[in-house]
Amino acid sequence: MSLLITINGWDAAPWAAMFQRLAPGLPVHMALDARNRDAIRYAAVWKPKPGLLAQLPNLAVIFNLGAGVDAILADETIPADIPIVRGVEADLTARMVEWVALHVLFHHRQMPQYMAQQSKALWRPIFQPAASEVSVGIMGLGALGSACAESLKRLGFRVCGWSRTHKALEGVASYAGENGLDAFLGQTDILVCLLPLTAETTSILNRSLFRKLHRDGPLGGPIVINAGRGRQQIERDLIDSLNDGTLKGASLDVFEEEPLPPDSPLWHHPRVFITPHVAADSTPAAICEHIVQQIARLEAGQPIGPLVDRQRGY
């Protein structure tokens, strides 16, 4: 009855320390070996090595340490009946809401232009539409997207959403599927992508999509904000669309290749704002607390969550 922590791309030590603090009775392993493989019942993972989890005969649950589960689902050796719990909890959601609100407001309130003016010591007010004249379109209305929609609505923006199936959120116009995409894009001034990475959403942020965004909006051109997954965007298309005026600006937290290579032209584009995949960085404290709670629920025979739907892909 022990926990395996397997993490790629992050430092694993603070996670181990946090589990030991929150659940001192739970044995924790940092690597799989012949002596512990039978005892491991829980795995807390981030981008686990393909094939690793399939070696655990008594694995009962996989806990993902972040929001996106694409790395786990890509590993076809993992038995289909093992439940996967996503790392979405209150702290992670709150951080994503902060990041999205910040970048929507940053472009809405013309900070790129004001910073350019500041560098020239130029005092020049710029026409500012009210938030109620600006439409933010959110792709993906799951736990993160719904929370962002709520926050942006409260700030006064018009908010619409696009997702796989229709979602009923008060005050948010809902569009769904292939058929709803063009109508959604046609009214969107600021596009926020929070989609999970699936076959359908790979490369979805491309030139053809950018050209369908609202062209005559009050901000002088559409904005793209991506905090979903890097493989959802075609970076060459993004740069071309910024350069020919199809897009006015972009804020990106995710990239086709991460870390973003030093020679990517995105780094030095004056209308692109980059954060290094930190929009909703999981902190050990909040995520581990959620996992420890779910383990206690499981051992008490109670349902756990939030569970990944493998068919859906998230």
Added chain:
Amino acid sequence: MSLLITINGWDAAPWAAMFQRLAPGLPVHMALDARNRDAIRYAAVWKPKPGLLAQLPNLAVIFNLGAGVDAILADETIPADIPIVRGVEADLTARMVEWVALHVLFHHRQMPQYMAQQSKALWRPIFQPAASEVSVGIMGLGALGSACAESLKRLGFRVCGWSRTHKALEGVASYAGENGLDAFLGQTDILVCLLPLTAETTSILNRSLFRKLHRDGPLGGPIVINAGRGRQQIERDLIDSLNDGTLKGASLDVFEEEPLPPDSPLWHHPRVFITPHVAADSTPAAICEHIVQQIARLEAGQPIGPLVDRQRGY
């Protein structure tokens, strides 16, 4: 029964056009002369020339076109019994909330550092505290300050407030007057100034105050955000405090002298972010609608507002 529009520092034409659209039956004068002075009952003003309003024998109400009334109160020739209506209404408040939320999030989410890293093509996540670990202290809890407190609370920040008298806002620790100032400052990581300009608040943002802000906060140094009035800040002290580490960063919408002179060192300070007094720019549409409503109420014998308290100074 006519309206005089007198505006200094802004273009008056859109205001006249808006009044004519919203109240076509209301005669509007753009200048005072011997023929119209007796007919003028209402004045819509921004920084009116001292002595001008005192020449109107039948003036019943002064409508201020922005939030700050310091320019009107400085004109001692205006009869003390003429009510002054402030330009605070929903649109202006919403814009201030946007600007304050943007700049609080901008510093909280380390955008100055991420932009500096971006300029060097540097991919490096920075430790990010949760909003619940960061305390935003708002100076001034009037209509604008209360709305900002509410918005920041919803984003998850700890919020405290300081004002002339105690204010009861749910979830906002309230401090008041001289006696409450040090305790308020000692817990504030991000200071937001939304105070009206009075004798007491002139030069209040000075070195001695900056040194009392929370020193060991999770952001690595206190932030100052001023959307109140420029004469509340000592700009020399701000720069010295940024340079010696007393402050980590600042966002400023107002300045001792406006427009900010081209040779001000604030323009090129790497941790100062400047907007040209546009945080809550009044738009003719929203402000004029409020004024036209108040005129209708007055003519129907109903109370009008929000009224300035001249003793208080705002």
